[in-house]
Amino acid sequence: MATQTSNPSAEIAEIPSFTVTFIVRRFDPENDAEPYWQDFDVEMYSTDRVLDGLHKIKWDIDGTLSFRRSCAHGICGSDAMRINGRNRLACKTLIKDLDISQPIYIEAIKGLPLEKDLIVDMEPFFESYRQVQPFLIASSKPDKERLQSPEDRARFDDTTKCILCAACTSSCPVFWTDGQYFGPAAIVNAHRFIFDSRDEGAQVRLDILNDKEGVWRCRTTFNCTEACPRGIEVTKAIAEVKQAVLRGRP
Amino acid sequence: MATKTPDTTSHGDLTTHHHQFDVVIVGAGGAGMRAAIEAGPHAKTAVISKLYPTRSHTGAAQGGMAAALANIEEDSWEWHTFDTVKGGDYLVDQDAAEILAKEAIDAVIDLENMGLPFNRTPDGKIDQRRFGGHTRDHGKAPVRRSCYAADRTGHMILQTLFQNCVKLGIEFYNEFYVLDLIMVDEPGAKGKKKAQQAAGVVAYELATGDIHVFHAKSVVFATGGFGKIYKTTSNAHTLTGDGVGIIWRKGIPLEDMEFFQFHPTGLAGLGILLTEGARGEGAILRNASGERFMERYAPTIKDLAPRDIIARCMVQEVQEGRGGGPNKDYVFLDCTHLGAEVLETKLPDITEFARTYLGVDPVHEPVPVMPTAHYAMGGIPTNIKAEVLSDNDTVVKGLYAAGECACVSVHGSNRLGTNSLLDINVFGKRAGRYSVEYAKKAKFAPLPDDPAKEVREMIERARSADGVERLASLRKELQEEMDRNAQVFRTDESLRSVAKTIHSLREKYKNIGIHDRGKRFNTDLLEAIELGFLLDIAEVVVASALERKESRGGHMRDDYPDRNDEKYLVHTMAYLTGDATSANVEDHITIDWKPVVITNYPPMERKY
Numbered sequence: 001m002a003t004q005t006s007n008p009s010a011e012i013a014e015i016p017s018f019t020v021t022f023i024v025r026r027f028d029p030e031n032d033a034e035p036y037w038q039d040f041d042v043e044m045y046s047t048d049r050v051l052d053g054l055h056k057i058k059w060d061i062d063g064t065l066s067f068r069r070s071c072a073h074g075i076c077g078s079d080a081m082r083i084n085g086r087n088r089l090a091c092k093t094l095i096k097d098l099d100i101s102q103p104i105y106i107e108a109i110k111g112l113p114l115e116k117d118l119i120v121d122m123e124p125f126f127e128s129y130r131q132v133q134p135f136l137i138a139s140s141k142p143d144k145e146r147l148q149s150p151e152d153r154a155r156f157d158d159t160t161k162c163i164l165c166a167a168c169t170s171s172c173p174v175f176w177t178d179g180q181y182f183g184p185a186a187i188v189n190a191h192r193f194i195f196d197s198r199d200e201g202a203q204v205r206l207d208i209l210n211d212k213e214g215v216w217r218c219r220t221t222f223n224c225t226e227a228c229p230r231g232i233e234v235t236k237a238i239a240e241v242k243q244a245v246l247r248g249r250p
Numbered sequence: 251m252a253t254k255t256p257d258t259t260s261h262g263d264l265t266t267h268h269h270q271f272d273v274v275i276v277g278a279g280g281a282g283m284r285a286a287i288e289a290g291p292h293a294k295t296a297v298i299s300k301l302y303p304t305r306s307h308t309g310a311a312q313g314g315m316a317a318a319l320a321n322i323e324e325d326s327w328e329w330h331t332f333d334t335v336k337g338g339d340y341l342v343d344q345d346a347a348e349i350l351a352k353e354a355i356d357a358v359i360d361l362e363n364m365g366l367p368f369n370r371t372p373d374g375k376i377d378q379r380r381f382g383g384h385t386r387d388h389g390k391a392p393v394r395r396s397c398y399a400a401d402r403t404g405h406m407i408l409q410t411l412f413q414n415c416v417k418l419g420i421e422f423y424n425e426f427y428v429l430d431l432i433m434v435d436e437p438g439a440k441g442k443k444k445a446q447q448a449a450g451v452v453a454y455e456l457a458t459g460d461i462h463v464f465h466a467k468s469v470v471f472a473t474g475g476f477g478k479i480y481k482t483t484s485n486a487h488t489l490t491g492d493g494v495g496i497i498w499r500k501g502i503p504l505e506d507m508e509f510f511q512f513h514p515t516g517l518a519g520l521g522i523l524l525t526e527g528a529r530g531e532g533a534i535l536r537n538a539s540g541e542r543f544m545e546r547y548a549p550t551i552k553d554l555a556p557r558d559i560i561a562r563c564m565v566q567e568v569q570e571g572r573g574g575g576p577n578k579d580y581v582f583l584d585c586t587h588l589g590a591e592v593l594e595t596k597l598p599d600i601t602e603f604a605r606t607y608l609g610v611d612p613v614h615e616p617v618p619v620m621p622t623a624h625y626a627m628g629g630i631p632t633n634i635k636a637e638v639l640s641d642n643d644t645v646v647k648g649l650y651a652a653g654e655c656a657c658v659s660v661h662g663s664n665r666l667g668t669n670s671l672l673d674i675n676v677f678g679k680r681a682g683r684y685s686v687e688y689a690k691k692a693k694f695a696p697l698p699d700d701p702a703k704e705v706r707e708m709i710e711r712a713r714s715a716d717g718v719e720r721l722a723s724l725r726k727e728l729q730e731e732m733d734r735n736a737q738v739f740r741t742d743e744s745l746r747s748v749a750k751t752i753h754s755l756r757e758k759y760k761n762i763g764i765h766d767r768g769k770r771f772n773t774d775l776l777e778a779i780e781l782g783f784l785l786d787i788a789e790v791v792v793a794s795a796l797e798r799k800e801s802r803g804g805h806m807r808d809d810y811p812d813r814n815d816e817k818y819l820v821h822t823m824a825y826l827t828g829d830a831t832s833a834n835v836e837d838h839i840t841i842d843w844k845p846v847v848i849t850n851y852p853p854m855e856r857k858y
Contacts, residue, residue, distance in 0.1 A: 030768045047607075059722030063765030063774040068305075070486040073522045073603060075405060076305040092606060115457065116771045122302065135413040136365030145362040147374030153367060160367050160399070160406060164304050196367070231602075 020044045020100050022053055024065065025107035026117055035114065039103070046096035050083055050104065054090060054118075067118035074229055077165030081118050082107045087167040087227040109170035111179065125166045128182045132190040132208055137201030152197040159192040159237050161230040168224035168234050180213045184224035184234045187215060191237040194250050202250045206241070215242045263769075264709070266461045266702045271296045272689040273682075274451055274466035276428045276493060279306035280404070280674035281653025281681065282472035283411035283420075288682025289470075290420045293689050296464065298423045298453055300488060303412050307474055307486045308674065311404025312599065313527030314396030315361075315675070316384060316668035317354035321375045322394040327351040329387060330395065332851060334669060337383040337556045338627075338662020339803035340819065340853040341506070341846055346634050348849065350660045350669070350676050357675040358397050366410040368399050369596070379596075380530040383556035383666040389858070392554050396668045401525050401597045407671055426453040426462060427776060429705045431469065431496050434695050436647060445640075447647035449695040452705040456776065459769025461702050461709070467692045468648050468685035471497065471630060471638070472678065475654040478780075479788040480623035480737070481729035484516055484523035493655045495783030497630050498790065502640055503823045505657040505844070506628035507787075508795035509804045511665055512738050514560040516622025518580035520607055524600045524619060526667040529553045531592055533585040535564070536616060537572040543581075548858040555858045558664040558804045561621040565738045568620075575618060582616035589613075621738055627665055627804060628794070629657040631823065631844075636681035642823065642844040648688060648695070652681035659821065662846075663803025712778045717761030721778050724755050724762065728781075728788060736792055741809045745796045749835045752789045756831050759785060786830065793839040794822045815853050819846055 019041050027035035042056045051069055058065045067090070068078040074092040083093055084105050098104055112120040140146070162185065169175055169183035190209055194202045209215045215238055224234040244250050257268045273289045275282045278299035289295045299306070318325040330351035335342045362368060362376060369377040378394040386393040399406040415422070430452040436445040450465040473493025477485025498504055514535070515524040529535070535553050537543050547563045548555035555563075564581050573579050585593060585601075590613045593601045597612075604610045604617045630651040631639040636658070638649040653674045660673055731751045735744035759781065766774035800814035801807050820843040828838030 028768060028770075030770060047609075058774075059720070064768070066766075066771045066773050070301060070305045070488045071307060071310050072487060073310070073607070075310050075402075075599070076301075076307070076486065078301070078305050094606070119771050126302075130416050133417075135417040136363075138363075138365075142363065143359070145359055145368075145376050148370055149374050150370045150372065153370050156367070157400075160409070161402070162409075163309070163405070164302075193365075196365070198365070 015045055015047070017043045017045050018100070020053060020095060021103040022057065023103045023105050024057070024117070027114055028064070028116055044095050046094070048095045049091050050093040050095065050106070051079060051090040053095070053104070054106070066116045075163060077163035080109050080165040080167040080170070082109060087171040089165060089167065089229045092229050109166060111170045111176045112166070122166065124179060125169060125183070125185065128186040129164065129189055132182065132186045132205055133201060134189040134193065136193060136196065136199055137204070138198055139200060146198045148197055156192050156195040158232050159188045161232050162188050162192070163230060165229060167227040167229055171223040171227035173221060173223065174217050174219055178213070178217065181217045182209065182213055184238060187238050187241055188232060188234055191241050194241060194244060202244070206245050206248070209241055210245045215245060218242070261706055264459070264461055264706055266463060268463050268465070269296070270465045270694070272466065273468045273470065273685050274298060274464045275470040275472060276451060277472035277474060277653070277655070278303035278422065279472060279474050279653065280308035280407055280411060280671065281678035282470070283415050284675050284678030285470050285472060285652060285682035285685065286420045287411065287414050287418060288679050289686045290415070290418045293686045296421045296423060297415070298426045298428055298451065298464065300425065300427045300492070302424050303415070303422060304408060306408060307489055309405045309408040310484070310486065310523065311407070311671050312401040312523060312525035313381060313530065314379065314398035314403045314668045315358060315407070315671035316381065316395045316666070317358040317397055317672065318351065318395060319355060319358060319376060319378060319397065321371060322378050324386065325393055325395055327354065329385065329393070330354065332388050333384050334660060334666055335662070335851045336389070336856060337666040338664050339813065339856055340851070341659065341662035341802060341821065343659050343847040344849040344851060345847050346658045346660045349634055350672060353676045354672050357672060357679070361407065361410060361675065364410050364414050366399065366406050368397055379527060380554060381667045382526050382529065382554045382560070384668070385551065389550070392551055396527070396530065398527065400595070401527055401599045404671060423453065423462070425456040427456060428453045428492070428496070429708060429779065431500055432697060432701050433500055434698065437695070445644070447695055448649035449697055450701070452702050454705065454709060456771055459772060461705055463697070463701050465694060465697055467689040467694055468650060470681045470685050471651040471655055472653045472681065473655045475626045476784070476787045477623045479729065479732050479784050479791065481733045482516065482521040483623035484513055484521055485623065490780035490784050491787040492780065492783045494629055495786045497638070498786055498826055501826055502638065502646065503631060503825045504628060504790050505631040505821050505823055506659060506663070506794070507790045507824055508798050508822060509627035509663045510623060510791065511557055511625040511627060511804050512561040512621035513624035514557055514564055514621050515583050515619040517603065517607055518575070518618035518620045521622035522603055522607055523622065523624070524583060524603065524617065525597070526557070528583060528585055528597055528600060531596055532588055533583055535560070536582045536584050537567045538574040538578065539572065543567055543572070551858045556664055556666060559858065561738050562806055564621060580618040580620045583619045584616040585612040586614060586616065623737070625665055625670060626654055627657070627659070627661040627663060629655045632656045632658050634658065634680070635684045636677050637684065648692065650681040650685045652677040663805060708779065709775070712764065712775045713767055713772065715762050715764050715778060717763045719758045719762045721762050721764065721781050724758055725781050725784065727751065728755055728784060732788055736795060739806050739808050740795055741807060742796065745792050748792045749789065749796070752785055752792065753833050756785055789835060790824050790839065793835045794824050794841065797841040798822060819853060820844060821846060
């Protein structure tokens with residue numbers, strides 16, 4: 001029987017392991033008055049992910065380290081965090097893509113209430129999402145599929161990729177200072193329906209996003225686009241929604 | 251989130267909250283949310299999930315959802331039924347497969363009407379592509395049956411179902427970890443065996459450490475799979491079989507647990523899934539010398555043979571020295587002839603996975619792949635109304651299961667690709683419908699005096715665990731042993747080795763220590779409890795595999811290489827009948843058998 005190992009490339013190329021220092025911002029509300037930074041030295045391979053490093057800390061050094069994760073390959077959106085000051089998914093960030101001559105700084109995403117270590121309260125984020133009516137609004141009840149041309153389908157393809165990880169929203173300087181702002185992720189999810197040819201609720205959503213906490217708060221810093229682990233052109237989507245608001249239609 | 255203020259009680263420093271719902275759904279993946287959409291408008295419904303709903307592993311499914319829409323070419327649900335039965339090596343219950351294939355068409359239309367952005371044909375209909383084992387006219391040639399949204403069909407299904415739950419105002423309890431099913435004696439139950447019915451569940455709230463009792467008329471389990479019993483797996487870290495384990499501990503049998511699917515194309519060494527849709531679009535498996543080896547094994551449909559067959563052929567190629575790489579321990583998925591455009595538009599996610607995790611660009615070079623533990627065909631036995639069974643045919647009142655955690659059985663001994671996204675929609679909907687139907691006429695069964703007692707003790711035990719064994723080491727030992735000895739090929743000897751390892755791990759498990767003694771987001775405690783379920787489930791898989799002395803579908807015994815219909819054309823029913831910690835697995839797991847439902851398709855030799 002073929003045996004499989006978790007790190008074939010390490011075996012194959014005889015890549016040596018090396019020590020990486022993680023400096024993690026810790027906070028346990030039951031014991032700590034304030035967050036603090038803690039160092040951990042971990043043996044890693046260059047093909048490892050940052051998530052592997054966090055697991056090595058949790059499983060071998062300190063079981064109290066708390067973070068969310070599930071799929072471990074960038075599709076479930078659980079493990080968005082600030083890695084060296086940039087919002088990324090821990091499971092999609094490879095050690096070889098970081099400068100390991102320096103420590104790797106890990107902290108929770110910003111702008112949402114800190115719960116424990118790398119875990120934040122996601123509820124305000126999902127509340128903004130729910131407010132933009134993120135579902136198809138269509139009055140017809142066809143007994144077959146609604147038709148949609150490949151061109152119409154392509155118009156909102158990019159924003160269907162969103163995994164609601166909050167990397168974009170929690171990288172936005174406007175959101176950091178104004179938690180009432182809908183934030184990029186909610187606008188992305190509004191975009192996904194506003195430009196769907198089958199949807200009839202565009203006007204409602206455009207009105208919602210014309211609010212003072214809506215699209216006009218966006219200052220096009222492009223942090224969101226840079227942060228998106230799914231490669232969604234978030235700032236462009238926001239710009240398209242702004243234009244639609246001005247036009248009064250998609 | 252709309253959370254009603256329930257009554258609370260306290261034991262020591264543990265607070266218990268009490269809720270009441272007509273229908274409680276455990277799990278917020280595809281099956282759970284499809285059930286919620288069906289139940290929510292008609293009964294007071296709650297969905298309880300260990301994760302935020304959009305984190306569920308339905309979102310990782312890639313290739314598509316089968317339905318004989320015939321949008322591209324001639325197709326029929328009857329052909330789909332046949333393919334499902336043959337794909338499952340005739341262990342499929344044919345009445346259930348017929349429902350699956352028939353209701354597939356409405357299930358896809360439902361999703362489209364809910365907003366799912368399927369890929370489209372030039373004339374605007376839902377596009378369809380080829381997938382393994384799905385054929386025209388009973389095996390004549392591959393057929394385009396898979397409805398898809400690029401290579402993120404599961405993501406789009408999960409998002410669409412969540413969106414519609416938001417639309418309907420479904421009440422969610424996110425990051426609540428269900429740890430017990432409350433079973434009570436059926437009122438007025440007569441006969442020699444005392445019948446029990448479901449009355450609710452008990453959950454642990456991760457954020458606070460509080461305990462919640464959910465009193466319910468109907469309970470639906472939609473808790474997904476348990477791929478984490480293996481090391482190399484496409485499954486999420488959270489897929490630890492908790493739901494199936496809870497059912498098992500309640501004395502309800504588990505069906506066909508030896509049948510675990512190894513998906514052929516996991517990224518070598520990592521197990522991350524690369525969709526079969528790649529082969530549906532024309533990608534080819536090659537060995538080290540570049541040979542398209544599937545031509546030798548399945549001359550008619552080649553790389554589109556079902557997964558069990560391809561996984562075995564890949565392992566055989568490697569065992570016979572034709573693997574690639576310095577250690578000759580993988581084969582290649584060659585997509586290079588598909589062109590950048592097909593990869594970027596129809597297979598963008600897997601293209602990125604190969605680039606990110608292996609540094610291999612599928613546009614220019616073949617991708618190293620090996621089978622990865624992917625899907626449990628077996629699980630909680632149910633009938634076609636998604637009602638859970640306590641033996642071959644007795645319904646447990648008020649208890650339902652759907653999706654990967656259930657075994658209805660539409661997948662038999664090997665599931666066809668695209669039939670699981672279909673399963674969660676068809677049987678998730680049925681679970682919703684029938685659980686409401688029951689809740690409408692049933693009364694709340696009285697709860698025991700202290701329904702949270704066992705969970706409270708379990709939590710206290712885990713939180714104060716201060717032994718010397720590390721849970722991560724025990725888990726790793728289990729997963730490595732399962733990969734080594736209960737994977738694509740098995741023998742009596744290899745399986746007995748796993749059973750022995752599990753026994754020793756159980757002994758060590760009694761002496762684990764955890765670090766986190768806190769109440770808030772105690773994921774250390776969570777992982778300790780999950781490991782307990784993994785050990786239970788792995789042992790049932792092994793015990794079932796030991797007793798099936800034949801090779802069928804996903805269960806390949808080197809010591810019994812042939813299918814044996816005379817003896818084993820039956821479902822395996824495993825029962826917990828003794829002390830789970832006893833050394834000999836036969837001391838506490840009893841295997842019984844259940845007839846397969848055969849309607850139109852008598853078993854034939856399975857050739858492709």
